[in-house]
Amino acid sequence: MDRHITLGEFIIENQKDFPYAKGELSALLSSIRLAGKVVNQQINKAGLAEILGKAGKENVQGETQAKLDIMANEVFISTLRNRGEICGLASEEMEDFLAFDEDMHKDAKYIVLIDPLDGSSNIDVDITVGTIFSIYRRKSETGNTVNMEDFLQPGENQVAAGYLIYGTSTILVYTTGNGVNGFTFDPGIGSFFLSHPDIKFPEKGNIYSVNEGNYVHFPDGVKKYIKWVQQIDEEDGRPFTSRYTGSLVADFHRNMLLGGIYLYPQGTTAPNGKLRLLYECNPMAFLTEQAGGKASDGLRRIMELQPKELHERVPFLCGNKEMVEKAENFIKENQS
Structure with missing residues (x-):
């Protein structure tokens, strides 16, 4: 076997x-x-x-x-x-x-x-x-x-x-x-x-992973997405469950197996997000896409970004394709 x-x-x-x-x-x-x-x-x-x-x-x-x-x-x-x-x-x-x-x-x-x-x-x-x-x-x-x-x-x-x-x-x-x-x-x-073997994100997810302690610093689109996932909607399976450990590997692994989205957006305390493009976002984006999910900075596909320096930071969203696209829509609709 x-x-x-x-x-x-x-x-x-x-x-x-x-x-x-x-x-x-x-x-x-x-x-x-x-x-x-x-x-x-x-x-x-x-x-x-x-x-x-x-x-x-x-x-x-x-x-x-x-x-x-x-x-x-x-x-x-x-x-x-x-x-x-x-x-x-x-x-x-x-x-x-x-x-x-x-x-x-x-x-x-x-x-x-x-x-x-x-x-x-x-x-x-x-x-x-x-x-x-x-x-x-x-x-x-x-x-x-x-x-x-x-x-x-x-x-x-x-x-x-x-x-x-x-x-x-x-x-x-x-x-x-x-x-x-x-x-x-x-x-x-x-x-x-x-x-x-052959891990795939479940078609539907109901977990969101984000440091809500930074909520006041997030862009409006991310704030509205978080409020949306917390609203009651039985057809959508909302409210979603919040799970965040502060360890990207742990949160990503759980979400890939159980179905969810991970977010580390930009904010006033982290203008470009906190995660490094080369050491964290790119490898996790590769895994995400190979498991049927989606990874972006909210506007662009992570895997297409051209790095400018070794320790460059970028906003990062990854997880179930449907969940990521919903978050992207909120971000795009609320760009200043």
Whole structure:
């Protein structure tokens, strides 16, 4: 049965879905799997290992780093650097990208963008966190050092994207443009097994995920959409249920499985939204579309946006296609 298929077996069996890869993508996903297992282990023993709490410094976004942020970043960098599949990496935790110039990387065709520990502000209160990754083919010639152009690519150029969610169970969800599949980690065996084949957003959803504490700062269109989802309408199944954890991976995963919409709009305290286009929005948009949903900034398709800088922020809506389109209509009708 499908649930007995390991992630490694699944990747090998589906290499045909990735015609220009000669095994490199399979090896790269295996590296991400390995790093995720290490991070999962560290998270599960964080209290005992005294790596809970803040590290006492800020990342490039001006956000206070948790100790596990730094640990996760180092694990993914070292794991991917020790293999030869990528020539460079950019992380939400670092100001600039890393170019891997060692001989083993000189002919590598891929670059990785990563949010090593999404939702890390929740670590100390034991709420679900995750890792988000995005893979592109480099644009520069192999043999040369990677440059900024390799990283500033629109989301529609992604060749793979996914996330690991470290919760009651650890699950790796990814796409290579041929649907979305999820694999649950069995710690007793040490392997990920296919547990969620061909994930699709339900046709109808009734969950909305937004930080309503920022309501007064939202644009009028978003305010009116929130009021609309809270109104009683038995035919529509409203009012919808509010669910928000502050961890994008956790909220997205729930909404994709149960049916819902996630919103992090622009506001007076976050003029461009809070989420990063390259590390969070693009990979989640790729997964959303592959699962039959829709992702936009309220006006434009996320995957078509041309990034201008590594840590660019954009407003973000993703989820059930019908729910996202309804929110977009409110936003468009109330533009000033």
